[in-house]
Amino acid sequence: MSKTLDFLNENHDRFEQELVDILKIPSISSNPDNNDDMLVMAELLKVEMSKIGMKNVQVIETGGHPVVYSEWLDAPGKPTLLIYGHYDVQPVDPVDLWDSPPFEPVVKGDKIFARGSADDKGQIFIHLKAIEACLATQGELPVNVKLIFEGEEEVGSIHLEEFIKDHEDMLNADYVVISDTPMFREGYPGITYGLRGLAYLQVNLRGTNTDLHSGSFGGLVKNPINALVEILAQMKDDVGRILIPGFYDDVLPITDNEHNKLSKLPFSPKEFADSIGAPALFGETGFEDLERLWARPTFDINGIWGGFQGEGAKTVIPAEAHAKVSMRLVANQNPEDIAQKFKSYVESLIPDSMEAEIDAMHGGFGYVTDLDNPGLQAGVRALKKAFGKEVDFLREGGSIPIVKVFADIIKAPVLLMGYGLPDQNAHAPNENFSLTNFHKGIESIIYFFDEVGQL
Numbered sequence: 001m002s003k004t005l006d007f008l009n010e011n012h013d014r015f016e017q018e019l020v021d022i023l024k025i026p027s028i029s030s031n032p033d034n035n036d037d038m039l040v041m042a043e044l045l046k047v048e049m050s051k052i053g054m055k056n057v058q059v060i061e062t063g064g065h066p067v068v069y070s071e072w073l074d075a076p077g078k079p080t081l082l083i084y085g086h087y088d089v090q091p092v093d094p095v096d097l098w099d100s101p102p103f104e105p106v107v108k109g110d111k112i113f114a115r116g117s118a119d120d121k122g123q124i125f126i127h128l129k130a131i132e133a134c135l136a137t138q139g140e141l142p143v144n145v146k147l148i149f150e151g152e153e154e155v156g157s158i159h160l161e162e163f164i165k166d167h168e169d170m171l172n173a174d175y176v177v178i179s180d181t182p183m184f185r186e187g188y189p190g191i192t193y194g195l196r197g198l199a200y201l202q203v204n205l206r207g208t209n210t211d212l213h214s215g216s217f218g219g220l221v222k223n224p225i226n227a228l229v230e231i232l233a234q235m236k237d238d239v240g241r242i243l244i245p246g247f248y249d250d251v252l253p254i255t256d257n258e259h260n261k262l263s264k265l266p267f268s269p270k271e272f273a274d275s276i277g278a279p280a281l282f283g284e285t286g287f288e289d290l291e292r293l294w295a296r297p298t299f300d301i302n303g304i305w306g307g308f309q310g311e312g313a314k315t316v317i318p319a320e321a322h323a324k325v326s327m328r329l330v331a332n333q334n335p336e337d338i339a340q341k342f343k344s345y346v347e348s349l350i351p352d353s354m355e356a357e358i359d360a361m362h363g364g365f366g367y368v369t370d371l372d373n374p375g376l377q378a379g380v381r382a383l384k385k386a387f388g389k390e391v392d393f394l395r396e397g398g399s400i401p402i403v404k405v406f407a408d409i410i411k412a413p414v415l416l417m418g419y420g421l422p423d424q425n426a427h428a429p430n431e432n433f434s435l436t437n438f439h440k441g442i443e444s445i446i447y448f449f450d451e452v453g454q455l
């Protein structure tokens with residue numbers, strides 16, 4: 001192990017230079033003009049994987065941008081890690097808001113600025129360099145490793161689910177590891193163990209065939225916008241609790257252990273409110289702020305329209321009213337079940353004078369990894385050792401749909417060991433990645449291999 005750590009010191013500058021080299025490639029998956037760059041990037045990863053000693057290295061066609069795969073499976077009897085990442089990046093617009101060109105990496109202080117630095121090239125490079133260091137100094141890895149880097153994450157992983165299904169045996173593993181999330185605060189490593197799911201619907205109400213004059217018809221007909229706001233107002237009470245019957249039936253409450261860990265994270269409601277320009281925060285009573293953000297479901301109206309929206313006044317009773325609504329879900333809520341419960345409840349509230357159409361648009365499951373999971377615990381020990389700090393246990397208020405796909409098909413726990421920082425500007429101008437996290441990240445993955453090898 002000490003030889004491996006020495007190797008990191010000896011190659012410190014080279015690792016950074018190589019990171020600069022991969023950040024120069026504009027692998028923007030959404031722009032067809034960059035299709036050649038995507039192939040260049042995939043090829044470069046293939047060369048890199050072969051160079052560091054990975055085996056069965058392949059660039060595999062998917063119908064879209066290719067998947068780059070490789071493996072090292074010479075640790076019989078030891079657990080297998082499937083490490084997922086993505087080599088595509090977000091577009092760079094608005095490019096004039098960047099302080100330096102997005103594909104000309106610049107180091108300022110501890111940070112490297114470039115598109116893809118944090119999301120996700122810098123983070124996949126952590127794994128490659130950890131593998132290189134182990135194989136170069138020990139001739140072997142303490143675990144079996146499979147690498148799968150896709151090129152379509154930023155466009156919704158269009159072909160990945162099918163790819164995983166088609167290559168289930170090849171990708172079979174004991175743990176899936178993803179480094180594509182930020183830490184909660186600088187200096188403190190974090191492990192993300194929960195994600196929320198989603199149910200998204202549209203409600204359409206129709207009262208009449210055509211818009212009506214409110215003087216000639218007002219008092220004889222029900223206004224669909226009035227009806228819609230009356231219905232939607234019954235989705236939540238005034239302390240933020242959702243009133244859809246059965247909505248909370250399957251919610252997995254957080255454990256005392258989770259609650260303890262969550263309470264230890266520094267979070268100032270005042271500062272947070274200030275940062276978004278809100279006079280105060282609001283949410284379901286009886287839960288802590290971060291608990292509401294990460295481990296409680298929500299109901300939100302995302303848009304509502306109908307009637308007259310122009311300048312001046314128009315005395316109209318609109319024929320129709322529409323709303324888009326979404327619910328962030330937590331484990332173990334089922335998005336289809338929730339959509340159905342919403343639908344039934346709304347239908348029960350629709351007045352006889354209205355016709356309604358309720359369409360479920362899309363949905364996804366939430367996800368949570370057990371905090372006692374041995375792989376997760378191995379990750380915690382490794383991160384603590386490398387960063388010299390206690391590990392923050394985090395959840396994510398949003399969704400990472402591919403996590404649930406891996407969990408369901410590979411049937412292995414997914415460990416989200418992320419090395420970004422909260423101000424990394426992913427998807428925004430001046431994206432950056434901490435070089436401290438880059439180097440400590442490599443060290444932590446070396447410890448992680450070792451810890452998992454002992455499981």
Ligand SMILES: [Zn+2]
Binds near residue numbers: 086119180
């Ligand atoms: Zn990403």
